Amino acid sequence: MHPVDNMWGFTKIFLILVLMKSCYAAPAASSERVETDPMLIAGYTEGDMILSKDRNGLISETYRWPNGTVYYYFNSDIDQEQRNLIQQAFRTIESVSCVVFKEATRDQPGYLNITSDKVGCFAEVGYLGRPQELNLMKNDCFSLGIIVHEVLHSLGFHHQQCTWNRDEYVRIHLENVKKGLEYNFHKYNKDTVDNFGEEYDYGSIMHYKSNAFSKNDKPTIVPLIKGYEKLIGTRLQLSLTDIRKLNAMYKCYGKVWSLAQLHELN
Numbered sequence: 001m002h003p004v005d006n007m008w009g010f011t012k013i014f015l016i017l018v019l020m021k022s023c024y025a026a027p028a029a030s031s032e033r034v035e036t037d038p039m040l041i042a043g044y045t046e047g048d049m050i051l052s053k054d055r056n057g058l059i060s061e062t063y064r065w066p067n068g069t070v071y072y073y074f075n076s077d078i079d080q081e082q083r084n085l086i087q088q089a090f091r092t093i094e095s096v097s098c099v100v101f102k103e104a105t106r107d108q109p110g111y112l113n114i115t116s117d118k119v120g121c122f123a124e125v126g127y128l129g130r131p132q133e134l135n136l137m138k139n140d141c142f143s144l145g146i147i148v149h150e151v152l153h154s155l156g157f158h159h160q161q162c163t164w165n166r167d168e169y170v171r172i173h174l175e176n177v178k179k180g181l182e183y184n185f186h187k188y189n190k191d192t193v194d195n196f197g198e199e200y201d202y203g204s205i206m207h208y209k210s211n212a213f214s215k216n217d218k219p220t221i222v223p224l225i226k227g228y229e230k231l232i233g234t235r236l237q238l239s240l241t242d243i244r245k246l247n248a249m250y251k252c253y254g255k256v257w258s259l260a261q262l263h264e265l266n
Contacts, residue, residue, distance in 0.1 A: 042120025209233030
């Protein structure tokens, strides 16, 4: 055999061995799920809740808007079409409760500062007596259900799946939650949140989706009652339980709503 041919043979064997080693040594590509829910990507508590550090809980009436009147201010980054949708959300809440929304004046001490220039949909929870943030990211957060959800946070609502008795109704699969985000599924105690005498509500507009914060697209929340898997986290409209809780929270006496009336609002 010619020396050149012999060297070329050794070279081919060397290249094959290198390629085989690189194939075996290469790590598998990451397949971790990327969160796309705009209400979970802002990085606050449970995704979209900014909590005051000095509070013990939201049962206290000091976190209710005085006289059920919510003042608001639109930042210039929100166009007229978006303002109309936000005001539609306000009217939806007004139509089923005694809560009212008014534009803030310059001397108003506490109001919702509504912005659209940050990542995600999020709100500060409960009345704070100062300008407080409610952000609705362009396009992604502008659906009626999402806006109502964030406004209810501003009114003092927490997420349904973190209530103190949730383990009687759902199972939380922490093994499917992204590492480091498990804290988003902690439970509040009775001294922090009030269910106002209502049962757990799978259809609440304040409920997470079944795959919230999932690392692998497997469910992180599974209802213990079959048939509710596709209902949780739909955020299409206020449920009757949401309405009753809102009226109890703000002492809106005399409001009685049927399911038919609720559907007429949409």
